[in-house]
Amino acid sequence: xxxVKLRDIRKTFGQTEVLRGIDLEIxxxxxxxxxxxxxxxxxxxxxxxxxxxxxxxxxLLIDDVRVNDTPPDRRGLAMVFQSYALxxxxxxxxxxxxxxxxxxxxxxxxxxxxxxxxxxLQLEPLLDRKPRELSGGQRQRVxxxxxxxxxxxxxxxxxxxxxxxxxxxxxxxIEIARLHESLDVTMIYxxxxxxxxxxxxxxxxxxxxxxxxxxxxxxxxxNHPRNIFVAEFIGSPRMNLLPVRVKTVSEGEVTVTLxxxxxxxxxxxxxxxxxxxxxxxxxxxxxxxxxxxxxxxxQVMVVERLGSETxxxxxxxxxxxxxxxxxxQSAARTHDRVRVEVKSEYSHLFDQAxxxxxxxx
Amino acid sequence: MTALTxxxxxxxxxxxxxxxxxxxxxxxxxxxxxLWFSFQRYNLLNPQIKGFAGLENYKSLLADxxxxxAMLNTLVLVASVxxxxxVLGTMLAVLFNQEFFGRGVARxxxxxxxxxxxxxxxxxxxxxxxxxxxxxxxxxxxxxxFEAVDWLGNWPMTSIVMIVSWQWxxxxxxxxxxxxxxxxxxxxxxxRMDGAGPIAMxxxxxxxxxxxxxxxVVMIETIxxxxxxxxxxxxxxxxxxxxxxxxxxxxYIRALLQYDVGAASAGGVxxxxxxxxxxxxxVRTIARSLEEG
Amino acid sequence: MIKRSFYKxxxxxxxxxxxxxxxFFPVFWMMVASFKTEIDAVATPPMIVFNPTLxxxxxxxxxxxxxxxxxxxxxxxxxxxxxxxxxxxxAAYAMxxxxxxRTRSTLLWMLSTKMLPPVGVLVPIYLLFxxxxxxxxxxxxxxxxxxxxxxxMVWLLYTFFKExxxxxxxxxxxxxxxxxxxxxxLLAPLSLPGIASTALLSIILCWNEAFxxxxxxxxxxxxxxxxxxxxxxxxxxxxxxxxxxSTLAIAPxxxxxxxxxxxxxxxxxxxxxx
Numbered sequence: 029x030x031x032v033k034l035r036d037i038r039k040t041f042g043q044t045e046v047l048r049g050i051d052l053e054i055x056x057x058x059x060x061x062x063x064x065x066x067x068x069x070x071x072x073x074x075x076x077x078x079x080x081x082x083x084x085x086x087x088l089l090i091d092d093v094r095v096n097d098t099p100p101d102r103r104g105l106a107m108v109f110q111s112y113a114l115x116x117x118x119x120x121x122x123x124x125x126x127x128x129x130x131x132x133x134x135x136x137x138x139x140x141x142x143x144x145x146x147x148x149l150q151l152e153p154l155l156d157r158k159p160r161e162l163s164g165g166q167r168q169r170v171x172x173x174x175x176x177x178x179x180x181x182x183x184x185x186x187x188x189x190x191x192x193x194x195x196x197x198x199x200x201x202i203e204i205a206r207l208h209e210s211l212d213v214t215m216i217y218x219x220x221x222x223x224x225x226x227x228x229x230x231x232x233x234x235x236x237x238x239x240x241x242x243x244x245x246x247x248x249x250x251n252h253p254r255n256i257f258v259a260e261f262i263g264s265p266r267m268n269l270l271p272v273r274v275k276t277v278s279e280g281e282v283t284v285t286l287x288x289x290x291x292x293x294x295x296x297x298x299x300x301x302x303x304x305x306x307x308x309x310x311x312x313x314x315x316x317x318x319x320x321x322x323x324x325x326x327q328v329m330v331v332e333r334l335g336s337e338t339x340x341x342x343x344x345x346x347x348x349x350x351x352x353x354x355x356x357q358s359a360a361r362t363h364d365r366v367r368v369e370v371k372s373e374y375s376h377l378f379d380q381a382x383x384x385x386x387x388x389x
Numbered sequence: 390m391t392a393l394t395x396x397x398x399x400x401x402x403x404x405x406x407x408x409x410x411x412x413x414x415x416x417x418x419x420x421x422x423x424l425w426f427s428f429q430r431y432n433l434l435n436p437q438i439k440g441f442a443g444l445e446n447y448k449s450l451l452a453d454x455x456x457x458x459a460m461l462n463t464l465v466l467v468a469s470v471x472x473x474x475x476v477l478g479t480m481l482a483v484l485f486n487q488e489f490f491g492r493g494v495a496r497x498x499x500x501x502x503x504x505x506x507x508x509x510x511x512x513x514x515x516x517x518x519x520x521x522x523x524x525x526x527x528x529x530x531x532x533x534x535f536e537a538v539d540w541l542g543n544w545p546m547t548s549i550v551m552i553v554s555w556q557w558x559x560x561x562x563x564x565x566x567x568x569x570x571x572x573x574x575x576x577x578x579x580x581r582m583d584g585a586g587p588i589a590m591x592x593x594x595x596x597x598x599x600x601x602x603x604x605x606v607v608m609i610e611t612i613x614x615x616x617x618x619x620x621x622x623x624x625x626x627x628x629x630x631x632x633x634x635x636x637x638x639x640x641y642i643r644a645l646l647q648y649d650v651g652a653a654s655a656g657g658v659x660x661x662x663x664x665x666x667x668x669x670x671x672v673r674t675i676a677r678s679l680e681e682g
Numbered sequence: 683m684i685k686r687s688f689y690k691x692x693x694x695x696x697x698x699x700x701x702x703x704x705x706f707f708p709v710f711w712m713m714v715a716s717f718k719t720e721i722d723a724v725a726t727p728p729m730i731v732f733n734p735t736l737x738x739x740x741x742x743x744x745x746x747x748x749x750x751x752x753x754x755x756x757x758x759x760x761x762x763x764x765x766x767x768x769x770x771x772x773a774a775y776a777m778x779x780x781x782x783x784r785t786r787s788t789l790l791w792m793l794s795t796k797m798l799p800p801v802g803v804l805v806p807i808y809l810l811f812x813x814x815x816x817x818x819x820x821x822x823x824x825x826x827x828x829x830x831x832x833x834x835m836v837w838l839l840y841t842f843f844k845e846x847x848x849x850x851x852x853x854x855x856x857x858x859x860x861x862x863x864x865x866x867x868l869l870a871p872l873s874l875p876g877i878a879s880t881a882l883l884s885i886i887l888c889w890n891e892a893f894x895x896x897x898x899x900x901x902x903x904x905x906x907x908x909x910x911x912x913x914x915x916x917x918x919x920x921x922x923x924x925x926x927x928s929t930l931a932i933a934p935x936x937x938x939x940x941x942x943x944x945x946x947x948x949x950x951x952x953x954x955x956x
Contacts, residue, residue: 080578082687097686101584113575117597126593127583178583401776408773408832409788415829416795422806481701489695497940498706504939505709507892508911509928513712516921525711528727558705564955567947605954616799619892623911637801644805645897654805661802668797672790678954 030056030091030104030181030214032077037086039072039238046072048238050086054231059208059215063225064235064261070218071186073235077216078107078184091181101127106175107184110191112167114159114174121146121155124174145176148210165196172207185217189224201227222262226250234258256382259310265339265351267312269378274305282377284309287346290323294375298385301377307385310376313339313353318360322367326350328360342368420661426654433648446655456656458631459639465546466553466635467614471607473554478561478606483595485562486569500559507556511623514552515541545625545633552620557613561606568602569595601674608671615664636660709932716925723922738926747901748927751909755931758820758895758905759888762827763881769828770835771877777836778843789840792833793952800830800893811898820903823895827888834887835880838949842876879945882938886946889935906931 032054039047047069054060062070075081077088079100088096095103115123122129124145125138133141146152149169159167168188175183185204189197205228208215219225225232226246234241234249234257242254246262253259259267272284275291282296284307292309301307324344332339338358342350350368360366377385430442450456485496502510518526519540527537540548572595580594616637621627627634627642634642640660644653715723717734742748777785807826808817816822846869854868895907904912910931913924939946947955 078582080581100582105582107579107582109575109579111573111575113573113579115576115580115594126580126585130584130589174579174583401780401782404772404776405788408769408792408836411769411829412792412795412832416798419803419806419810420798422810423803426805484694484698484701487694489691489698491695491699495698495702498702500939500943501706501709501936504886504890504935505932506890506907506910506935508896508907509712509932510708512910512913512924512928513708517711517715518708525728532727555705555708560950563943564947564951567944568955602951602955605951609950612797612799616801616893618801619896619907619911622896637799640801640804641897644808650805650809657802657805660799664797664799664802668794671797672794675793675952675954676786676790 031089032182032214032216033087033089033092034073034077035087035089037073037076037088038084039069039076039081040084046238047076050238050240052233052240052243054214054216057212057214059217059228059230061217061219061225061229061232062235063219063222063232064241066220067237068235069238070220070235074107074184074186074216074218077182078105079103101130104181105184106178106180106182107186108168108171108175108188110187112159112171112191114167114170116159119156119158120151120162120170120173123159123170124177126174127178141177141179142173145173148176148207149173164192165200168192168200169203172204176211181214183211183213183215185215187219188217189219189221197224204228222264226262232262234261252384252386253310253376254384254386256308256310256378256384259376259378259384263312265313265353267310267376268316268350270309270311270348270350272307272309274301274303274307276303277301284377286323287348288325288344292323292370292372292375294372294377296375296377296385298377301385306380308378308380309370310378311370311374313351315371315374316350316352317369317371318352318354318358318366319369320367322369324350324368324370326366326368328362328364328366331358331360331362333357340366342366423654423657423661426650427658429651429654431650433650442651446651450652450655450659455631455634455639456636456659459634459636462546462631462633463615463635463637466550466617467611469546469550470553470557470614471610473550474558474561474610475603475606477554477558478565479596479599479603481558481562482565482569482599483591485566500563502556503559503563505556507619508623510556511552511620514548514555515624519548541625542629545629549617549620549624549633552624553614553617556620557610561610564606565599565602568599572598601678604674605671608667608674611667612664612671615660615667636663709936712925713929715922716929718922720920720922723925738923739930742923742927742930748909750902751904751906752930754820754903755889755905755907758823758827758903759885761820761824762831762888763884765824765828766831766835766884767877767881770832770839770880774836774839774843778840789837792836796830796833804897807894808897817898818900818903822898823903823905826894826898827891830891831884831887834949834952835884837952838880838883838945839873839876841948842873842880845876846872879942880949882942883945883949886935886938886942 032052034050034052037047037050038045050073062073064070072081076083079095079098083096087094090103090105115126118126121139121142125142128138128141142155143152146155149172151166151169151173154162154166154170159170162170171188188204189200192200201224204217208228217224217228229246231243231245232249233243236257242249242258244252249258249262253262256269260269270287272286272292275283275285277283277298280295280297281293282298282301283291283293286292286309318340326342326344328340329343329349330341332341335357337356338354338360340352340354340358340360342352344350352368354360379385427446428442428444430440430445481499485492485499489495505513516524518524520527524537526540531537538544577590577594580590585593617635618637618641621633621635621638622641625633627638636656637660640653640656643649643656716738717736718729718732719735719737722729722732777789811817811822816825850872851864851868854864859867889905890907892907892911895905896911899905899908910924910928913920
């Protein structure tokens with residue numbers, strides 16, 4: 029069992045409170061990703077769990093044991109650093125076996141465990157090389173191998189893929205996912221890249237300014253963002269946000285007036301919305317469609333053709349910019365005047381404070 | 390080469406030549422003269438007696454027990470100060486790499502000795518501290534109930550080693566501290582996660598990283614320590630007897646006090662040869678760092 | 683509850699400050715002595731509480747030979763620095779921006795000239811200076827110091843010039859800067875800190891040099907190093923004044939040294955440790 033529980037965790041650096049009350053329960057064998065913009069505190073949170081920084085207030089429990097004061101190497105964790113942090117003067121084998129050596133393990137046992145980890149990561153031919161002779165991807169695998177050897181209860185990853193080029197990043201992502209599958213341990217992963225978060229996580233924790241904005245499975249966050257920040261952070265290109273006015277509220281349905289006058293009925297049940305209230309309509313680019321019957325009118329300003337999809341940047345008559353993601357190779361061209369249809373069943377409403385208007389509220 | 394850099398090709402020769410020429414002269418001329426003089430019989434007290442002496446100067450120098458005493462003293466001085474500065478320097482560098490209160494000011498204080506001119510250092514130590522009657526150290530030892538020690542009289546070499554170490558410890562400290570600070574933080578954190586306590590950290594992570602810096606410190610210090618002069622001149626003048634006469638001081642005595650140009654030049658050649666041996670290794674290390682950096 | 687890390691910091695502070703105090707103490711004690719009267723200065727047991735006085739500083743400043751020595755130190759240090767800079771800057775510039783196959787060996791050769799023990803050439807230099815009347819002249823020392831420090835300065839400037847970002851110069855060229863404009867408007871401001879540090883280091887090395895200054899001067903051109911060494915016979919009645927003179931002699935260099943720590947490391951290790 030390797031659960032991690034954070035209860036009202038706070039961290040202050042000097043005068044600045046960097047983490048403001050984090051409550052989180054990570055279950056055994058879960059792959060949890062901390063994601064958020066730079067400065068949101070995700071790396072700090074990871075380092076608190078690792079024991080590299082002291083927790084100012086709150087409790088950290090690993091397997092229901094409070095570990096606030098336990099030194100990093102006794103918490104049953106292993107960490108993969110952003111820069112890999114390999115020991116440059118030691119061979120790959122020595123790098124991987126260092127923790128065992130410090131713990132006093134005999135040479136045979138050390139060699140056995142190192143070999144095992146090397147086999148999992150296909151590092152066997154590199155065991156006698158020094159880090160400077162390895163490529164970026166190989167170094168990364170050595171860093172992971174170093175962590176595996178310790179047989180930890182929880183793996184910590186601190187933005188491990190940021191130093192790799194795009195192609196390698198995809199490859200390593202798959203390897204990490206397969207690793208999670210085969211090792212079956214709890215993994216906590218920090219990244220600023222929402223694609224990594226979406227593809228790897230069992231659950232995502234979105235952080236902003238030292239607090240959790242929302243926790244949930246990737247699709248949870250995609251389909252039911254709790255506020256504008258999460259809605260815009262997850263999904264690429266970003267969700268479109270249009271200022272609209274509530275027209276009527278009835279059983280199971282809210283009708284809003286669009287900026288250029290048209291009306292749109294949304295299948296949202298709300299008890300608190302009133303007519304004439306100003307709210308924000310959120311709709312993802314992939315849920316807009318070019319159609320004669322579209323509710324919004326505008327002109328195409330920029331076309332991005334990626335082959336598999338096309339991004340259209342459309343300016344409405346009122347001056348708002350809409351992003352539309354069309355499948356395949358759209359026939360639309362710059363300066364075309366188009367009508368855009370909003371798929372109402374995928375729409376979101378957000379109040380002026382930025383919170384989502386969820387069914388029932 | 391792009392078109393841009395081509396049009397900017399400068400004739401670098403006139404820029405570099407003055408420096409090279411001047412250094413060449415500075416090296417070649419005096420060196421050649423020293424070599425020449427070492428084969429001459431030339432004493433300034435009797436300038437009429439001149440002539441080719443062959444290897445006589447060298448023979449008599451090598452037979453002179455004073456030379457061997459001086460070489461031994463040089464060796465003892467260099468080795469002792471190296472030992473003190475490198476060992477203490479490493480320890481202090483590790484210490485000053487940590488955060489503590491008032492680190493900035495403490496650092497200024499601890500490196501101060503290096504910037505004090507050698508003659509002032511020597512005088513301060515001689516009169517204020519080590520003086521058996523008025524010195525502070527004598528006062529302290531007397532207060533503890535022991536007799537005052539005549540440092541410069543009875544322990545001359547130890548005193549010189551103390552003075553030179555005091556002056557050069559900051560040098561070792563600064564260089565080793567700079568080297569430690571270039572150690573990747575994440576590496577140390579990875580070691581912490583691997584279970585390294587302070588001793589393991591020092592032994593397996595910090596010390597290997599410092600290897601290059603320590604060797605540079607050793608080589609540069611050796612080159613300077615071979616020529617320690619002012620401290621000896623001001624405190625013991627090589628004495629008592631020859632107890633603190635190193636090679637540099639011996640040559641000085643021969644040249645400017647006894648006016649024996651021939652012998653002094655022979656001694657000078659020996660000093661140059663010694664220095665060159667160390668220099669060879671230093672240049673190789675620097676060359677390697679040029680490539681990497 | 684006081685955290686464990688606070689205790690650790692406290693102990694570190696104690697140990698480090700003990701080391702720092704021990705190392706600085708001789709300097710401190712000398713400075714204290716400069717404010718004592720002569721009698722207080724040599725009192726046994728040493729006086730910790732005393733009536734401070736500025737009389738020593740007043741006397742020292744009136745002593746003609748002290749003033750002469752101070753002027754000499756300044757003149758020699760500045761002169762040698764300027765001379766060395768005049769030679770080193772073009773050389774370092776050429777080697778940093780227009781490297782050839784020879785550059786590396788030239789730099790290493792310059793380095794090796796610094797390895798020459800001064801005592802090895804004491805005899806010829808002394809005789810040479812005597813014959814061309816440079817003994818006991820500022821000019822003589824300026825020349826020697828410039829030559830001695832030239833290798834270090836070329837190296838230091840070389841590393842500084844190499845750090846000037848190339849793209850900035852290239853942007854200047856695309857903007858149409860001529861070579862002169864490039865030197866004046868771009869290179870000079872960017873490398874000025876480096877040149878200043880190098881100059882500072884040179885001044886420190888010249889000011890503290892204690893071999894040639896002791897052997898090639900007698901009275902006229904004696905800088906402060908020689909002036910102070912002439913008091914090596916312990917005559918207690920002079921001690922307070924000597925301390926004042928010494929304090930004045932070392933104070934500027936202490937300040938310079940504190941300011942230029944980083945360059946010192948770079949310069950004295952020829953860039954092997956940055």
